[in-house]
Amino acid sequence: MGLITREQESCTQELRRLVGKGGYAGAMLTLRDGRPFAQEVRRDVDSGKFAAMSSSLVALGDTVLRELSAGALDHVLVDGAGGKLVITKAPDCSGMLILAVLTLGDMRLGLALGQVEACAVLISDILRPRLAANRD
Amino acid sequence: MRTSAKLAFIGDPNAGKSTCIAAISDIPPVVTDVGCTDDLADVKQTTTAALDYGEVGLGEQGRLLLYGLPCQARFRFMFDVIREGLLGIVLLVDASAPHGLRGLEETLETYVRELREFPFVLAPNKSPGADDALKSRCLDLLRGHRLVAPICTVDARRKADIVRLAELIFLMLDLGGRAPASGDLVWA
Numbered sequence: 001m002g003l004i005t006r007e008q009e010s011c012t013q014e015l016r017r018l019v020g021k022g023g024y025a026g027a028m029l030t031l032r033d034g035r036p037f038a039q040e041v042r043r044d045v046d047s048g049k050f051a052a053m054s055s056s057l058v059a060l061g062d063t064v065l066r067e068l069s070a071g072a073l074d075h076v077l078v079d080g081a082g083g084k085l086v087i088t089k090a091p092d093c094s095g096m097l098i099l100a101v102l103t104l105g106d107m108r109l110g111l112a113l114g115q116v117e118a119c120a121v122l123i124s125d126i127l128r129p130r131l132a133a134n135r136d
Numbered sequence: 137m138r139t140s141a142k143l144a145f146i147g148d149p150n151a152g153k154s155t156c157i158a159a160i161s162d163i164p165p166v167v168t169d170v171g172c173t174d175d176l177a178d179v180k181q182t183t184t185a186a187l188d189y190g191e192v193g194l195g196e197q198g199r200l201l202l203y204g205l206p207c208q209a210r211f212r213f214m215f216d217v218i219r220e221g222l223l224g225i226v227l228l229v230d231a232s233a234p235h236g237l238r239g240l241e242e243t244l245e246t247y248v249r250e251l252r253e254f255p256f257v258l259a260p261n262k263s264p265g266a267d268d269a270l271k272s273r274c275l276d277l278l279r280g281h282r283l284v285a286p287i288c289t290v291d292a293r294r295k296a297d298i299v300r301l302a303e304l305i306f307l308m309l310d311l312g313g314r315a316p317a318s319g320d321l322v323w324a
Contacts (some may be wrong), residue, residue: 033173063167
């Protein structure tokens with residue numbers, strides 16, 4: 001797809017900033033077909049599986065909403081006793097990139113949703129020019 | 137009475153998993169396709185990121201739920217999502233693939249444990265002919281992984297071919313003493 005290391009490094013920095021705010025176990029940016037693109041994970045996690053599972057959850061979310069005529073996917077939330085997994089698409093990137101963020105157990109949901117959404121916008125700002133150039 | 141049972145379709149890219157489900161499903165298949173972002177894009181535009189889903193009515197025996205799984209090893213965890221209630225597996229092969237049976241080898245390496253656990257049928261699709269040689273090579277690969285299964289060439293677009301695969305798995309369940317509690321499953 002022609003996305004080069006410079007964009008990956010910039011995205012990794014954004015993920016690092018997000019995780020550095022506190023309350024997060026890790027963040028993964030994955031391509032829509034489940035391959036890792038950038039990550040900042042502070043837990044022993046199989047990054048390949050994390051990326052693939054995030055892609056599957058978004059694909060299932062898209063499909064469920066389509067089958068139920070419930071509009072476009074905003075985010076997927078998997079709420080567990082030990083943490084919350086928030087997954088969203090980087091906006092205006094043709095669904096190419098998916099941001100998956102795992103919180104710690106005591107993280108407030110509203111705060112996490114806001115910060116993850118803001119991070120997705122910043123990542124989109126990084127990648128949009130490159131994606132547009134690839135399309136042209 | 138059994139209310140539902142599952143059949144899984146696995147195989148290399150373009151082997152015909154989604155086509156099989158579309159051929160026999162009573163409902164429009166539910167798909168989770170996404171655009172490819174790697175070399176697979178040279179072969180096909182989209183790939184399954186979670187699963188394909190279809191259903192077949194089996195009369196009084198309930199329903200057979202059809203699941204097509206992604207071809208890439210990174211999605212192997214999806215098998216565990218559908219494992220409960222699974223009757224058997226259809227292992228499809230793209231017999232026309234330019235790289236020969238490399239896709240089958242990769243599928244066998246990914247799913248060897250599951251293929252030892254469940255009855256399965258190996259089904260070369262899009263065979264250009266010379267079936268005996270193809271089946272012989274498939275058999276060698278199965279033996280290499282200490283697996284045994286019927287090999288049945290199909291056209292994944294033909295409902296009769298896919299029904300035959302399901303019937304073979306029902307027969308294996310019956311002969312293997314692992315028949316569902318309701319007794320012999322038959323295609324309604």
